[in-house]
Amino acid sequence: MDVTDNGHRPTGAVEQVLYEVKKTIVGQDALLERLMVALLSRGHILVEGVPGLAKTLAVKALAQAIGGDFHRVQFTPDLVPADIVGTRVYHQASGEFQVSLGPVFTNLLLADEINRAPAKVQSALLEVMQEQQVTIGRETHRIPRPFLVMATQNPIESEGTYPLPEAQVDRFMMKVLVGYPSPTEEFVIVERAIAPAPITHAIVDPRRLIEMQSQVEQVYVDPALIEYSVRLANATRDPAEVGLGELQRYVSFGASPRASINLVLAARAMAYLRGRDYVLVSDLAELALDVFRHRLVLSYEALSDDVTADQILTRVLHALPVPTPVAAGNR
Structure with missing residues (x-):
């Protein structure tokens, strides 16, 4: 395997990223590892777990550790595809339409409770995941790289949800089940919650992460x-x-x-x-x-x-x- 410019093995950077994220996240080692696997292999993750298990915080901390952008979309029944991918906006002063890009134009996107939006909204997001681009009007816009979608589902509450069709679920590389922390982990979680929040530093940048993705392909x-x-x-x-x-x-x-x-x-x-x-x-x-x-x-x-x-x-x-x-x- 190739080595980096500073002579360290490439996994050294990955370990540092995980270490940095774990300053904020207690436990959830399997989730964090799967997030890195998906990121390095250009996949996407569907996460199922009850509320309050730090799913959002894990993705946000990971985005900070890789020096990338992070956007969160709270899926609701009244959401429309334009809220996800963007739309053309008419500016009266200039008399022209200008493109307003949606929240999918980021590095890490959290689609929170994806099954609360109707199928047309789910399809808009999953099309971006597959094609890595968005067409608005007559213009095609590429999504920034690297790009990871983490979608969450609540396994408890089913009222007001729209189950993802099998053909759409199939486009997620992995579905990870997140459980409750152990008593010891929960003690540490409470300790950290009442202390000042740690600052997550960028360990790598998106360009370096793309290089690592290329190394994974070898x-x-x-x-x-x-x-x-x-x-x-x-x-x-x-x-x-x-x-x-x-x-x-x-x-x-x-x-x-x-x-x-x-x-x-x-x-x-x-x-x-x-x-x-x-x-x-x-x-x-x-x-x-x-x-x-x-x-x-x-x-x-x-x-x-x-x-x-x-x-x-x-x-x-x-x-x-x-x-x-x-x-x-x-x-």
Whole structure:
């Protein structure tokens, strides 16, 4: 793996970014790590958790640590696409229309409670995520790089929400479930809450982060690991292939090819975070639930039997033979 100009391994900068963010955020190590994985692999994250778990604060602190811009959009039923992407505004003095860019023109965008806005607003945001550009009138505007969308959902309250269609959810690289902190972590959280807020310093800048994204693309992935991710996706469509035919009645639709693609992309970023220039099976296994859970469409029978996507995926992972890739030094 390449080294930076100051002779340190690239992961040194990533570790410093995480350290800086953890001055503000207590716990949530998995969320912070997934945010960095998504940022390095040019993906987006859907986060599900109850209110008050520092989801907004985590994204804001990360934006400050990478020296990028941060915008937050609170999704509500009366939101329209122009509130997200921008619109043309008529200026009476000049007699001309001028473009007013929306909050998506940033580095880190928090789409808070994305399922509270109707489908047309969700589609406007997800189009930006896929195309990295916005067309207003006859002009096309590129989104700043790097660009990460973190969307949140509240798993408790369903009144007044618009569930994201499966085709839209599929465009998120990962869905991360955020739980409550441990008693020890919560004690530290309260201690920090009553003390002056720490200042988060910029450790890298967007240009340096783009260079790191390019380095992640050079991380080696053995063909056996690519085959493993494909077999995992296929096993969710037909569990009988791995001897789990009894699960077939619980799955209406398995994971799409985006799942296997994103699993490999995320595993490369995870290997980079761990200081390696090659992917291990453990990288794929560690990220599999986050990459796959939102891509399974469960049947009504699964809902009635209280069977979750994580339970199905865990059984499939255990049943799937583990590949033996070529050693990094022998390739």
